Amino acid sequence: MNRTANNWVSSFFGRSLYFFLSLIISVPIYLAIETYVRSIEVHEDEAVATAATGCFIVGVFAGRYMAQLWSARIKPVSNVLIGGLFILIIANICWLFFHADFPLQGRAAINLLLFWIPFAVISFSLGILIKLVRAVTQNQLQEAQASAATSQSELQLLQSQLSPHFLFNTLNNLYGLSLTQHEKIPPLLLKLSDLLRYSIYDVKETFVPLVDELAYINNYIDFEKIRIGTRLELKTDIENIARTDIKIAPMLLIVFIENAFKHSKNTANEKIFIEVALKTWGKMILFFVKNSHSKAETTPSGKGNGLGLDNVAKRLTLLYPNEHILEFQNDSEFYTVSLQLKMK
Template sequence: MINFETMMEFLKKYKAFIYGLVLFRIIVFALTRLDVIYIDNSEVLANTLSFIFSWVLISLPIHYFSFIKEHKKSSLKLLALSVLFFAVIINDMNSRIIDNPITFVGLVVVGLSFFSILVPAYFKKYSLLVIGFYVLALSYFYYVRIYIDDLSIYLKQEKEIKIILTTPFFILLLNWFYQQWKWLKTVESKKSKAELALLKSQINPHFFFNTLNNLYGLTVEKSDDAPNVVLKLSDMMRYTIYKGNEEEVFLKDEIDYLNNYIELHKIRYNKFVEITFNHSCELDCKVAPLLFIIPLENAFKHGVECLTEGAYIHIDLKTNKGVIYFSIENNFEAPKTTHTGGIGLENLKQRLKLLYPNSHNIQIETKNSNYKLTIEIKTI
């Protein structure tokens, strides 16, 4: 699926072809008004091919303008080709010969030469195939147009011959666009993976250090909770290290991870905290790992830890036909009403944007001393 941002980036990268189209239309309008050229509207095929050919030849130098500035030798070659191109067009108009053979050869030479100058590596890859094709195609064209010396025979094949002569040029152009598009998508994919790796690495590690400190206190006190803490912490670290590197995990595994986090936090507090975690999910439902831990961390950090009494966290997680619904609500002290979640919440938003583009929704509601975050993810 092609998203809007990718399309806009592609159009921005090749905006020179839009400029080339505008410039071409201005040139044609001026030349027709000055009676320098005449366009026969009945020649639809010839006009279409001439339009595309001329548009591309004008657009390519604009697209590679920075390249042209840095490479004077190539610039002079392009200038010479431009002069040759206009010379071929003017000669064709003045000769008044139907499908002037010189014009066809001139346009083919100019078109392929532009490719060889602007995209030499790309042209070299297909040059033997294209040149071989044109040797055969032009030979047949000259045979029918000149050697047979019967214009009526040529006119019967005129459209087919023109299509044959122009097809390789447009295949080259479309394939070049396709190669550029593939390159753009590859760069975007690598960029997204790099950003995701960075965002995953920014998941707050302070929880593990705090838990280890609590574990030390429990062992000193010889508490019966110590083995249970070790087991849960081990499960969480294993999940973070191994499952955290996977693209998707079963939602039930993510739920176990959240439950372990909640249980370890409960051991830390000497006060009553109302924590409810209601969940019901489809067995085969999968999700990107470590998405919901960030809002849960924030609920403890900015809610439970700042309140002396009456603290609560209410969590709901369910699925319906491949759509995940997650909500978390907690209370906090009134001065914290301006709290937005910090870098953790921004990381969450960025991950959702990268992983589920146009397939997720996140909402935040803050009312009085209550904070609620809701996430909806379409996984299919």
């Protein structure tokens, strides 16, 4: 029996912190009520103010308790309900001030009634409003935390796919070279070890310094220059960035460069043309890559290649919401990708 009573009291008043806060808040509430009661010429204003203060605090807790029972049964809290409670409280406060200026002369009992009814409505509605606003805030916080956890898990999954995707394409290239140009394999393996070291061990963070990412890109371009040889006609305009505070999502740009090298080799032309440019402008990172391709190949993605571009699109959505512009352009000879990113 005692345990049930204690549980009810705990549920009604909440944590002990709320009780101590109510004691502190009761001081300015008492002073405001005492001033009001004196203005409408009520006798024994101090006793009335003390009783009104106690009733106000109890009314707030009662409203909070009723809102707690209601929100436990009905999860979604309507914004219309919250707005209605706010308007109701403001309307009753305005009535109290109006009544203080125009009390009924010689009608002390009615004056008290006209005070107590809106006063009780204010305290009870305020308790409901406080609880509902807190419930809405907690629900929004929980939803945001769940969404962030889901996005983080998806991002980790996408990032874990980067190294296998790169390794798969690179091993295919090495296999082809081992059959025709096996003398290129040793230097390529050295470059490959550096590339894998970065892609596996150095990209654990969500964002990495742009200078490190550019070093990886330049290393990859050197790798491809060895692999392709004199057939490659390469044009690069990559800004020399020394600042380490400019950050970017790791392995983001390399997918476009990798696709450029992969699909440019399918051209029937004697030369493979690739252009890569990267600049910083204000708070933006501007990236551009252009490659030649065969006329029969209308899109850059084929079997086994869609993973990389899909991966990039999803990562851009997660990491750069409303902070990126990605554009593709395809004609009979060249495929172009331009990307604008906000610096991190």
